[in-house]
Amino acid sequence: MAEPRLSCCITFDFDAMSSWIGSLKSRNPSMISRGQFGAVALPRILALLDRYSIRTSFAVPGHTAYAYPRLVADLAARGHELVHHGWVHENPAAFDEAGERRVLEEGLTALERVAGVRPRGYRSPAWDLSERTVDLLLEYGFEYDSSCMGHDFLPYYLRSGDRWSVDTAYHFGTTTELVELPVAWSLDDFPPSEFVLGMNTGLMAPSAIEENWRGDFDYAYRHCPGGAYILTLHPQTTGRGNRLLLLERLLDHFAAHDGVVFEPMGDFFTRWKAAHPRAAWMAANEDLTGVHAIEP
Numbered sequence: 001m002a003e004p005r006l007s008c009c010i011t012f013d014f015d016a017m018s019s020w021i022g023s024l025k026s027r028n029p030s031m032i033s034r035g036q037f038g039a040v041a042l043p044r045i046l047a048l049l050d051r052y053s054i055r056t057s058f059a060v061p062g063h064t065a066y067a068y069p070r071l072v073a074d075l076a077a078r079g080h081e082l083v084h085h086g087w088v089h090e091n092p093a094a095f096d097e098a099g100e101r102r103v104l105e106e107g108l109t110a111l112e113r114v115a116g117v118r119p120r121g122y123r124s125p126a127w128d129l130s131e132r133t134v135d136l137l138l139e140y141g142f143e144y145d146s147s148c149m150g151h152d153f154l155p156y157y158l159r160s161g162d163r164w165s166v167d168t169a170y171h172f173g174t175t176t177e178l179v180e181l182p183v184a185w186s187l188d189d190f191p192p193s194e195f196v197l198g199m200n201t202g203l204m205a206p207s208a209i210e211e212n213w214r215g216d217f218d219y220a221y222r223h224c225p226g227g228a229y230i231l232t233l234h235p236q237t238t239g240r241g242n243r244l245l246l247l248e249r250l251l252d253h254f255a256a257h258d259g260v261v262f263e264p265m266g267d268f269f270t271r272w273k274a275a276h277p278r279a280a281w282m283a284a285n286e287d288l289t290g291v292h293a294i295e296p
């Protein structure tokens, strides 16, 4: 089979209540109920994906797996990929090393217990990383991360040991085997859609979101062959009325292009890494690895 021109990963973060509890530290039952709606919306999302025969990736915190074990086990049974997404949507940089290990292990234990899955991929809650996260992901056997933004539509290899300060030149660390499948806030449904008083305006018209996401797809299709267009959606956000219609229109647009495949991030990762081993990628991307960086 010819290489796909563009991979479309229509990924979902099934955060349910965890993002309001972990990231927003809420004590407000109304706010928590916004997360509960994710369990209502998930079957709608799955029905839409089934209509387009799409298998994709779901990033699921351990907290969500324990709250909705049947829904999470069903995702795996349907052939979707489960991705590690923390324990309760916490920021890994808020912990010391022992604490960061603990939330990694609790997320792994929950996905194993509920769905019998050992995830290959990691997506940090709210895309926060600590300076030690890359090393820990390698140690725990993860093969790819999907939390960084060093490219738009092409994967790259993550480094360990970067150092920076306002007084020195940027120090590039060692390029590791961990592959980044890059994300972008501009391809996430939370910032344009979710209203959070005092924090996020949200409530953007689906037609305006459609223009942004469609334009990025058109650019990727034309200019980044062999890459991946990764949308980060949330059942509780995109599963509401008009936003679900927006997703349906976009899927029609994407599917109308020759050479587009819909697949989980893990499937794309396997193909991309086989075609771009680390040494070959480093040789072709010297400026991105820092080998030519100089001291002031």
Ligand SMILES: [Zn+2]
Pocket (backbone or CB within 6 Å): 013, 015, 019, 085, 089, 125, 126
């Ligand atoms: Zn999340």
